[in-house]
Amino acid sequence: MSKVIFITGGSSGIGKSIGEFLSEKGYVVYGTSRNPDNMKNHPFNLVALDVTNPKSISNAIAEVITKEGRLDVLVNNAGMGITGPIEDTPTDEMRKVFDTNLFGAIDVAKAVLPIMRNQKSGLIINVTSIAGYMGLPYRGIYSATKGALELVTEAMSMETKRFGINVTNVAPGDFATSIASGRYHTPIFENSAYKENYQLNLDLMDAHVDEGGDPIEMAKTVYEIINTKNPKLHYKVGDFMQKFSIVLKRILPDRMYEKLLMNHYKL
Template sequence: MKNKGVVLITGASSGLGEATANFLAGKGYRVYGTSRNPSRISGAGAVRFLRMDVREEASVQEAVAELLRQEGRIDILINNAGVGITGPLEETPHEACLDAMETNFHGPLRVIRSVVPAMRKQGEGFIVNITSIAGYMGLPYRGVYSAGKSALGIATEAYRMELRSFGILMCTLAPGDYSTNIAAGRFHSPLRENSPYRETYGNSLDLMNDHVDSGNDPMEVARKIHGILQKKNPKVHYAVGSPMQRFSLSLKRLLPDKIFERLLLKHYKL
């Protein structure tokens, strides 16, 4: 693509999005990141920021229109914005479930709808939807998060076939656990008084946080995304993470459901 292309990355103010935005900018791409509060970002360097809340249609449309006004095209969209949510499904407030799905599933769909007309006019484009290894399996106390990321993966499978004739490529990248601030921003469902899940949820939450704290460098994800963008015929799904996390995807495909379930129960000490 000319001049490496114009890139739009949602949720680029921290974590995986920030690492990817800076990495691609260093490779010569013209990178625009989004944040709900871009005025709070300092030292963005070569990355330009637009205000966008993926939960709000008007916000998405305004940010994309501004980018097109400045650049005249959008070559690459990386749907990275997301939120964490944990808690027993029985006790997680339904409003919290809806809010997480707005960000993790409906939000990416809004952004895709807003950029596809420009990409179709160009006759080319590349969309990478960031899902999660957690989206390939129902993890205890992460059911809403797993469901949202799984839904985005399935929607991608359908979307890429619909966009194929327009020259628009699409795939997913499912990261495992990386050392970011995602744990600090998670919604943790408040347990009811005398909740029967108190001990097991607490133990599982400690394990989740340990995985993030000991996770790999987010630049690993940035390099993976850069590699994917070089593909002329990308696969439907990619994954990046520790060897054990990536191996879990193979186990999920190969093992009978109940055996895989027992492995998860043992891992989470349930």
């Protein structure tokens, strides 16, 4: 029996690449979109889902269960970006990103856990970010949401192991997707103390995404996890320096690591 895969945020970018790759491997794949009717000729099934709306979550999960009778793998991929100096970024916009990247992922996981517990098997893969391992300048809120989801993953893994459920996460680096266009960008205020540095870093961020790797690498990693009996708790997918930056943070004194980041971001 083919496993049933549920991918939040499956209409574009990393989610679409994962869904398309798994469909080609013979899995039954359901992706999600806020407006699936607008996505014609999509390579796999799409259902309507807004991860910030509990009713929308329950309806989407119920639709999959009605059609398939089970749900084997959740890929918690839906997310949004945010940029800006902490001081200048509206707190309400920060909350919106936490609602999507952290609480949205938690609420979808909470909706599928009773199903997986009843099946006595299941796999939850939370898509986080290499940015979640460090507080990056002008991306601090995004880093915080992904870092929090990493820790939630660790806790959920221990809580659900005895039910036959595995919980893991995949942290991508920069990939060539449309995430930059979908971010909330704090405006560059004329009287801001961060005006010049923030503009410089916005240009750097967009360049990193444009020059990023092929999202198919994320799809291959998810496929590997699905086919691993006891998957690792943390996976990182990105170029050598992106992954090595996490190692450096572990071994270098804090202020030395901070100086490296400041040099990189021209601060």
